[in-house]
Amino acid sequence: MSHVRIRGLSKSFGEVAAVRELNLDIEPGELLAVLGPSGCGKTTLLRTIAGFEQPEAGCVVVSDEVVAGPGRMVPPEKRRVGMVFQDYALFPHLSVEGNVAFGLFTREREEREGLTRRTLELVGLQHKASCPVHELSGGERQRVALARALAPEPELVLLDEPFSNLDATLRAGLRREVELILRDAEATALLVTHDQEEALSLADRLAVMRDGQIVQVGPPVEVYGSPATRWAAQFVGEVNVLSGVARGDGVETELGVFDLRAPASGSVQVAVRPEQLELRARRPTDGSDAGNAEVIDREFRGHDVLYRLRHEGGKTLLVQLPSLELHDVGETVFVRPASSASVTPLAD
């Protein structure tokens, strides 16, 4: 088990700064997901850790060895960092077994065969060992790519958008499968993606990246529930940003009072997720018929429904509810905080 420390890492291409003074720690055995939009520099970060790009400043330390830093650049083949490429990059001239054994060429024959067989069993492809790779399905190719990266028992496995080439129907199942394989192998892994659902469901910890820097790191629940900035809130899921006045344990907004996770005071902005709001057809306390919002759009998703409302204050609100009870477009409704909704003030 190994840990990775990245300090002050910078890399630019001409005028464009892809990674700017970035700091990040990866703890032993964890699965860390870096989530960011296209062009935020996450692939460059990955390639710099792997040794395909040389940083201009900062350092990368893998298990106490500086692999990139001032005056030091360990070539990729000496880093013990495995990589799973977006397009898998399987060697077309080799069989499944040949691909998996590729990185074991310095080992003794017995060890090589043992590791290859065990890794193939780990990904459940032992029956396809001698298959040429072009006969495999997309999901199988991905598992070969993963096995190939894991076989040499690297200090760190990097995964570059590993699910982007797969059908939506395959994706969810494979996500779980890959997660289990990585945990079985007790690998330390860094996964890069622009898909928030993928990052939230897979990772032990989530790092949100923007313009070459990490804006927030934490467990998925925390990053989703207490986004640090408005941008992070909007990037990781859908959100309503409300202004309010914090008084100790609660914050008073135009929709009512929300619990605060940590005491605060003064005027703040809070991120309220669509599922943290509730709708009522009638105002529950005084019995008046008039609602304070109008349903302007309804997106039916099967297990739940996303409503778009126009609030009496003029604001557009997103509300997500189970699809047990439906409201029609044009209906007036009353919006209020869900009972357990607690929020955190945004930093900006």
Added chain:
Amino acid sequence: MGLRATIACALLVAGPLVGLPLSFVFAPDALDQFTGFLPEAVSATAALLLGVGLGTLVLGTSLAALVSFFEFPGRRWIEWALVLPLAMPGYVFTLFALGLDLPGIRSTLGAIGVFTLVLYPYVYLLARAAFLSQSRTLLEAARGLGLSRGRAILRVGLPMARPAIFGGVALALMEALADFGTVNLLGVRTFTDAIYRVWFNAFDRDAAMQLATLLVSVTLTLLALERLARGRARHAQLAARGEAVRAVRLRGLAAAAAALVPLALVAGVVLAPLAQLGAWSVESIRDGLLPVDFGPAVRNSLLLAGMSAVLVPVVALLLAYGARASRSKAAAGAARTATIGYGLPGSVVAVAVIVPLGWIERRIDGVAGTGLLLTGTVIGLFYAYLVRFLALAWGSIEASLLRIPRQLDEAARGLGADRLDVLARVHVPLLRSGLATAALLVFVEVMKELPATLLLRPLGGDTLAIAVWQATTESLFETAALPALMIVLVGLLPVALMIRLSGRGGASEVEASPVAPAAVDEPELVPA
């Protein structure tokens, strides 16, 4: 490592050529004593280029249009049979024509005829590829606007294929310029012939270098035109989308003519000479008329061709791989420079390499007393072949290399392979067919090569090509027949390979691989 290796290769190949014009500085008056040569060479070469250009343009384009736009019995066979003349070196066809004593063959017009018949496939192949890539909708749009089918082809199909056709003509002209055997045997006094006479009869190297410089400038102009045309052809093909042109079925007399005319052409250019050479060969064996040193010639040809087929692709691989590994513009430029020898006449290359080699040889001789270590041995000849044919090998290797996504390199590096491991364990296996093609092409070209071999061969180093030429100059056609037959039969190999590859839709093992070209997540951040 990559950049330095690439630049070294480029210097090795392009260096001697760059040195050619220096002869004007060191011996400005060298050409003065050959006053008659230059005007004669200029006018003969110009007439030849004009005639061959027109001839291949008309013949190649019309045959390509015939097989692309029309359907007739045997079209699928004829389509490929029309490529066969590529295997027929000009001097072998000339031997056949001289042996039959065709009237008027010993003239510029005769040479134009020979070149048109053996070089039209360049135009034919490129024009056909362009026609087939044209979209049906464009021709149908022209029909919808009131043009007849014939007029639609003339006014839409031909203009769209124009860059490809001109590219093919430029290639055919470069071949005609590079030829020595045909013009020499037919008594047409072009540049290559003048270089040979100045070199061998007058022993004036400076004058030969100056003539070579002039010839190079014409060749480089053609090369530039060809590359320009190729760039345009790519645009034209990008514009073409949708289904391919549907051929119209010919009937009756038209169909018979469409099948018989190309067949007669191939019979006349390939089958008849082969039959005649075969008959003469039998006679020569029966009557003991084989070339005096036939055995050594066969051995020399096989050795030279075989060793070049290893040496040249290896250098080409280093060149292409170095450029890929270093990823720099300088390396890409160096690789382009190194391929400049492509299409350069063998006589020019011979003249260009002999001077630096001679200089080095004298230095070594001064120290070690080794004598004519380089120019008097096959080393000089190999060097000339390298300069002349590097581009040929590089082209087929580079094409295969481009189809290997860079991510494979990175995947291998990440798995602990260093650059040499990547070359040996990933690239070479994937490049196998490209390397084999390169080796085959070089082998055949060296077998056919005449002028450089003639100028640089060591004593007793005659090859089959030289034996053919020698015997033909002395009108000993039976004697020339067997070596000529062997050259043509070997020359059929790459043509057969090309036909087979095209039959498979040009698919290679890499193309059929599951690896998609690298799709980059953040294109704006990746340096160009």
